[in-house]
Amino acid sequence: MRDLDETDLEILQLLVSDARRPYSDIADVVGLSAPAVSDRVARLQEMGVINRFTLDVDRSQLWGGIPVLITLDVSSTGSSVGSIKEQLLDDGAVEHVFTTAEADLVIYARVQDNDIAGWLTDTLDEGAFDDFEVKLLAGVDWSPNLGGTEFALTCAQCGNTVDSEGTSTRIDGELYQFCCPSCESRFTEKYNRLQQEAE
Template sequence: MHDLDETDLEILQLLLSNARRPYSGIADAVGLSAPAVSDRVTKLQEMGVINRFTIDVDRSQLRDGIPVLITLDIASTGSDVASIKEHLLGDGAVEHVFTTAEADLVIYARVRDNDIASWLTDALDDDAFDDFEVTLLAGADWSPDLGETEFALTCAQCGNTVDSEGTATRIDGELYQFCCPSCETRFMEKYDRLQREAD
């Protein structure tokens, strides 16, 4: 398995600042050849470190609603936070959804009119949240940076950190990381057993 190193972090930082940066430019910056950079980016994608390449649109340049920050107090009646997040992210007005330690959702959105309550009840079921708080934003800046980040892939079986001794396997299109071959074997056995029981 490819050992993730400082060069991989440099490549990620360069791609964060400009995902369309040519591999030849990245290669000059990190001291590798363009094909070597391409190989590393492909490996980072296969490992699930890079999920997708996207663009950062400055919506202030578009007529796209009023920028607001909404803190949503999720209903204590057992509402599924994950499905609420997924539903909100599918709404064109929502750019980001954050989950707090208290299981509240903080939403950055651009709402077309200033009737946030109506927009929320249209976007979500009435019983999905108990209360909400709105902050009108004057602007929003985003600065993608890895800072002092280190790689910490987690074993899908035991939760330990995956290092150079680790393995990876793709199951039904999803890549799983393992700290050792025995964890991979145990995971596969459990996965196969659950598949048989489901059928």
């Protein structure tokens, strides 16, 4: 497995600023050919560094509603945080959901009226949250940037950083990175054992 380098980071930054930028334009900036850029982007996707290409839509131009930031105190007896996030992201009013270290959810949404409690009750399962706090937003700016980023793929087995000695393997359609062949072997054995026990 080849290490990721500064050229990969530069390609990522160019794609973050405009995901529709032609590979020929990127090639001119980074000093590679368009096919070489295409190969690098495909490898970044295969490694899971690039998950998807998307649009940054200014929702205020398309939908009404009041822009709010909601901090949701998730109930320990209700739905899981993952389930609540899915319910929120399925609602057209929600643009971003962040999870804090305390397992609270911070939600950026454009709610149609000022009845936040009613909207949350309609959107989420009963008992999903204990309390919430709302802040009215005057504006929202988003400026994705990879400045200061260093590549640090993590070994799925031991958590160490994956370097040029590392390996990767796809198990049941999911790509996993490993710092060494022995970690890959241990992980695969454990995965297969757990899968057999589950059946």
